[in-house]
Amino acid sequence: MLVDTDGENVLASRGALPTRHPNSLQSVVQDQVHSPTRVRYPMVRKGFLASPSRPQGVRGQDEFVRVSWDQALMLIHEQHKRIRDSFGPASIFAGSYGWRSNGVLHKAATLLQRYMSLAGGYTGHLGDYSTGAAQAIMPHVVGGSEVYQQQTSWPLILEHSDVVVLWSANPLNTLKIAWNASDEQGISYFDALRKSGKRVICIDPMRSETVEFFGDSMEWLAPHMGTDVALMLGIAHTLVENGWQNEDFLARCTVGYEIFAAYLTGESDGVAKTAEWAAAICGIDAAKIRELATLFHQNTTMLMAGWGMQRQQFGEQKHWMLVTLAAMLGQIGTPGGGFGLSYHFANGGNPTRRAAVLTSMQGSVKEGIDAVDKIPVARIVEALENPGAPYQHNGMDRHFPDIRFVWWAGGANFTHHQDTNRLIRAWQKPELVVISECFWTAAAKHADIVLPATTSFERNDLTMTGDYSNQHLVPMKRVVAPQYEARDDWEVFAELSERWEAGGRERFTEGKSDLQWLETFYAIAGERGASQQVTLPPFDEFWQANQLIEMPESEQNARFVRFADFRRDPQSNPLKTPSGKIEIFSERINSFGYADCPPHPKWLEPDEWHGNAEPQQLQVLSAHPAHRLHSQLNFTRLREEYAVAGREPITLHPEDAKARGITAGDVVRVWNKRGQVLAGAVVTDGIKPGVICIHEGAWPDLEPAADGICKNGAVNVLTKDLPSSRLGNGCAGNTALAWVEKYTGPSLTLTAFDPPASS
Numbered sequence: 001m002l003v004d005t006d007g008e009n010v011l012a013s014r015g016a017l018p019t020r021h022p023n024s025l026q027s028v029v030q031d032q033v034h035s036p037t038r039v040r041y042p043m044v045r046k047g048f049l050a051s052p053s054r055p056q057g058v059r060g061q062d063e064f065v066r067v068s069w070d071q072a073l074m075l076i077h078e079q080h081k082r083i084r085d086s087f088g089p090a091s092i093f094a095g096s097y098g099w100r101s102n103g104v105l106h107k108a109a110t111l112l113q114r115y116m117s118l119a120g121g122y123t124g125h126l127g128d129y130s131t132g133a134a135q136a137i138m139p140h141v142v143g144g145s146e147v148y149q150q151q152t153s154w155p156l157i158l159e160h161s162d163v164v165v166l167w168s169a170n171p172l173n174t175l176k177i178a179w180n181a182s183d184e185q186g187i188s189y190f191d192a193l194r195k196s197g198k199r200v201i202c203i204d205p206m207r208s209e210t211v212e213f214f215g216d217s218m219e220w221l222a223p224h225m226g227t228d229v230a231l232m233l234g235i236a237h238t239l240v241e242n243g244w245q246n247e248d249f250l251a252r253c254t255v256g257y258e259i260f261a262a263y264l265t266g267e268s269d270g271v272a273k274t275a276e277w278a279a280a281i282c283g284i285d286a287a288k289i290r291e292l293a294t295l296f297h298q299n300t301t302m303l304m305a306g307w308g309m310q311r312q313q314f315g316e317q318k319h320w321m322l323v324t325l326a327a328m329l330g331q332i333g334t335p336g337g338g339f340g341l342s343y344h345f346a347n348g349g350n351p352t353r354r355a356a357v358l359t360s361m362q363g364s365v366k367e368g369i370d371a372v373d374k375i376p377v378a379r380i381v382e383a384l385e386n387p388g389a390p391y392q393h394n395g396m397d398r399h400f401p402d403i404r405f406v407w408w409a410g411g412a413n414f415t416h417h418q419d420t421n422r423l424i425r426a427w428q429k430p431e432l433v434v435i436s437e438c439f440w441t442a443a444a445k446h447a448d449i450v451l452p453a454t455t456s457f458e459r460n461d462l463t464m465t466g467d468y469s470n471q472h473l474v475p476m477k478r479v480v481a482p483q484y485e486a487r488d489d490w491e492v493f494a495e496l497s498e499r500w501e502a503g504g505r506e507r508f509t510e511g512k513s514d515l516q517w518l519e520t521f522y523a524i525a526g527e528r529g530a531s532q533q534v535t536l537p538p539f540d541e542f543w544q545a546n547q548l549i550e551m552p553e554s555e556q557n558a559r560f561v562r563f564a565d566f567r568r569d570p571q572s573n574p575l576k577t578p579s580g581k582i583e584i585f586s587e588r589i590n591s592f593g594y595a596d597c598p599p600h601p602k603w604l605e606p607d608e609w610h611g612n613a614e615p616q617q618l619q620v621l622s623a624h625p626a627h628r629l630h631s632q633l634n635f636t637r638l639r640e641e642y643a644v645a646g647r648e649p650i651t652l653h654p655e656d657a658k659a660r661g662i663t664a665g666d667v668v669r670v671w672n673k674r675g676q677v678l679a680g681a682v683v684t685d686g687i688k689p690g691v692i693c694i695h696e697g698a699w700p701d702l703e704p705a706a707d708g709i710c711k712n713g714a715v716n717v718l719t720k721d722l723p724s725s726r727l728g729n730g731c732a733g734n735t736a737l738a739w740v741e742k743y744t745g746p747s748l749t750l751t752a753f754d755p756p757a758s759s
Helices: 029-033 046-050 069-087 108-119 132-142 154-160 185-194 209-217 228-241 247-253 257-265 275-282 286-298 316-329 377-385 420-426 489-500 504-509 514-530 539-545 564-568 587-592 637-641 654-659
Strands: 002-005 010-014 043-045 064-066 122-126 163-167 199-203 219-221 301-305 338-340 371-376 390-393 396-399 405-409 432-437 449-452 461-465 472-476 618-621 649-652 667-672 675-683 691-693 737-742
Touching: 010 029, 043 046, 043 069, 046 064, 069 405, 069 432, 069 449, 069 489, 108 122, 108 405, 108 489, 108 504, 122 377, 132 316, 154 185, 163 286, 185 209, 199 209, 228 257, 228 275, 228 286, 228 316, 247 316, 247 564, 257 316, 275 286, 286 316, 301 316, 316 338, 371 377, 377 420, 461 514, 489 504, 514 539, 654 675
Parallel strands: 122 371, 163 199, 163 301, 199 219, 301 338, 405 432, 432 449, 618 691, 649 675
Antiparallel strands: 002 010, 043 064, 043 449, 390 396, 461 472, 618 737, 649 691, 667 675, 667 737
16 A cells, blocks of 8 residues: 655555455554554553562553553563463463565564574464364365365356355455555456356345445345255255266266265255255245256356354355365356355455465574464363363364463454453463554453554565565565554564573564565565566566566466366366375265364354244344454544444344344344444345344453443454364354344443553
């Protein structure tokens, strides 16, 4: 993005690339740099400062005390050494993956883990909140994660696809963000799809921004939440009823179909998964299910799936069944047919360029001990609750470590983890919690020591755009000086490394400054570019020019078809599965004996869903917000675009609103046994009756004086904290039921974005 500055202050910001689809997230750099919710100084919780080895007070309720950087780092160093010496490296949890601290050098989680590695090791994490279930199941099914891999190129989709299905995907929202830098280039392809005259269908309980964008050129189907597998089974059964399954592809390219088919037809369990059977579960008419089967069979069909449907209990089954359906259609590996799991993320399908690709600090430690243990990231609360307890993960017998010290850098676990009140209780257990943060998030307010970090606009870095396309190489020059006493994580961990042992700074930095590291990464990109006939200017010239470099197009990559080689010759191009083929039935998963992840795709009834709701309960959808990156930017003026009655909005159907005496603009109370929140009502027929949507990412703002009600509508106060299954242990944030009523209690002032009390 481009940032206007007078040298001391940010004046404005906007996207750096011409686009007809401006990205609102790029407009609020000023709010980030100059926010009143910035962490300005090193701060220590009062009860911890009084007795660091035996802390007093309660995290989240205590005041903070301003200290010097030297005092804060000495406190951390002394307690780190005590805990490591007493309990070993496994007792130290070096945070999650953040979501992303953009740039190849200043990625906070990587720098934290580099420091902890040089100090003797740590407990790390497995998987992520976005795709925990899918990235565990897909290697068993197709030999790779799929969720983070390049898709069949968009030019081929526009040329060859007849039918495109967006299944639980909302690209008009999610293409605003990327793992690297967002460039919005994928939206232009969806715009072309909108104008193409092709049949486009969105399957989603909510009429998303994408449905609104497509308008009359898209059909919207709204099943009951969590019933996607049943719907797919009904389509699959209709294929078999008519003899439409592609027997040649199934025989050449898959294993285990006959076992799955026995389940599908009811031969193995006595229940045929007919369109009528599916309709009773998913709420889509049997005639429509049969129509979908006919449509998919008669046309080149691309199933573009999002990730929300696998963030549920038994989430592994969703994408496994999607691949199975695509295999039955027999179009995997064809131009325009099959399935794709990343078209909605980071511009998947935008053809990969001939590029000079940057390397990064990730995995660059030359000495030291990396993670001595790892836990599935979505099971951190269980690890804190049950140190030493056994658990299963992907066929492995494991035990939770005894975590005594948590350091979280570049992330906000209090907004992305489920069941916030349970998290708060578990968060009292470690002896030390350190948070490196730019802002006073809920995680920072529940820390012992908070270190003020610079934003991306107060430091130098490099990045790429596009993730899969590598379309641009981007300089990220410092816009303004670090605000107040904020420091780069790079400098903080270098200083702590020197305190750990003489020469520690040298080992951490390898004798290079931040700009020297950037020049190193740039030189490696130049070497990679040379093999692609791409020449970069000298680094000094590039840095001085402060302009992004667009990489040349590749005609070959514009014709890329995922799984094309495998389809053509499965024997010569096997997948990385045990059989080398698509595994519709997995012998390996069968050997695990998991009731919550059977050896072929199966409909499993969730703990909480439409089918077992108590009277007046509604299903809770925690979709991605339009004007935030998860919890990032919740404090900015973008709140004015979506807040209702000063709260996070809740979307509900007119039938559900009328039954509860709720009108648009009302403050409502949403609750279940896990907690309660306040939200502002949006009443629309653009959501399935029986479903409410509260977008994820609102900062928790619990009011102790009002039974802990969250005044800001943080949906994870309501969501259920359970693993997707013992296979993937992904989060299940879209598995929850709750009641809704018009709020009649006292007026409660929002304090989510206020710094905590200090002395």
